Amino acid sequence: MGELSALETTRAADQIIHDIGAKWMLDKATWAHGKKHGFDNPFAHYFAGRCGVLGDVEADVVIAALGWFAPELVRPMWDEGVAVAGAREAARRYALACADWGREHVPDDPRLCELAEQVVRAAEGSGLPLFSGWRAEPLPEGGPARLTHVLHLLREWRGGLHLVATTAVGLDPLEAVLAANPPERARFLGWQGDLPNCDAHKPRRAEAEEITDRLSATVYERALSPSERAEFADLVGRAGTAVLG
Template sequence: MPELSAAETVRATDKTIHDIGSKWMLDPVISERGKELGYANPFAFYFAGRGGVLGDVDGSVVSAALGWFEPRTVRAMWDEGVAVAGAREAARRYARAFTAWGEERLPDDPRLCELAERVAGATEGSGLPLFCGWRAEPLPDSGPGRLLQVLQVLRELRGGLHLVATTAVGLAPVEAILTGDGEGTAKFLGWRGDFPDCAALKPRRAEAEEITDSLAAAVYERALSPSERAEFADLVAKAGAAVLG
């Protein structure tokens, strides 16, 4: 039976899990569902929905947990979003929207869901508030919707670990963006004005990526055997092919 190391599993799965999440988050279908649920502004639905698992907190707390967005943008969109129905209800509505999306687009794969839930359950959640918030949310009973929500939990895991890593190497959020994806992504995430030249900080970004991969690999090492890791990677790839093409 094929086997994978924990590090190989990170390289084989984490980007696909991230991209599946980005696919539904950016899909106009989710924005339209948000409007039906009372959120005229899709960004308000996004911030209140994704951050709503943190509960009734100030927007600065959500900004700290998300990490990459310009803080004033987060606060404005959070305040607008939670004004509709509160924080926890926003998270529930957001989950209903994206699990419905998953029901139409993901394969029904109970084995992948089982393995993904084991990865989530094996994670030490210290310093990962958004991941822990989503892990604590009730899941659909079964089916592709449940799988998509579990993959969302794992996406928040990778994002949280990366935020820990970039902070550990001394990168501010905007510096982490500029040393990676660049100014276009920084603007998309709400940052404005003249951007600093962060070329000298790129070695720190590379170090942060290594730390993130190491932290993620430790989770896979605890959660799955080598053969299960190979199976997990294969099933993630199949889910990715179904959603991403």
């Protein structure tokens, strides 16, 4: 199997984990699951479901935890979503959607789940409210549902680290988005009106990415041995091929 450094592991695995999470959250089957459980608006389902682990908080808290979404999008979607059944129940129903999607789309890989859970347990939650909130939720008993949930945890972990990093280098949310993406990405995240040219911020955005990689690697270093890191990256790659094509 060989060995991998912690930094090699984060660069091999983290993007795939991100993309698997995006796949299930944006899938029409997830939207249909939300509608079946009382959420007529898939975006209200998304914001209340993903952020319901924060509890009964004001929308400004959710905006701060998410980071890159426009407040004008988050605020009405959060309020609409939590009005369905409350924040914690929204999170519970979102976890069910994650589990059901995983059973249909994610391979059953107990070893990947075991290694991923080692990483989750080793991660420091300070400054990472969404990750910490999801980590406090109960895990499915096993199989693809559990693995999908754990991969979601790792995605929230990396996302939280990246928000810490972009903030640390002095980028506000919109600058962080536009320094690395075309304007269409900012529109997707709810930003309206005239968008600034953020090309001058590209070096700071690259610095934030490097900081995120280092923070992630620190956890891989203490959670997994070099051979386990190589195994983990290989299994994540296989899961990515199965799920993403």
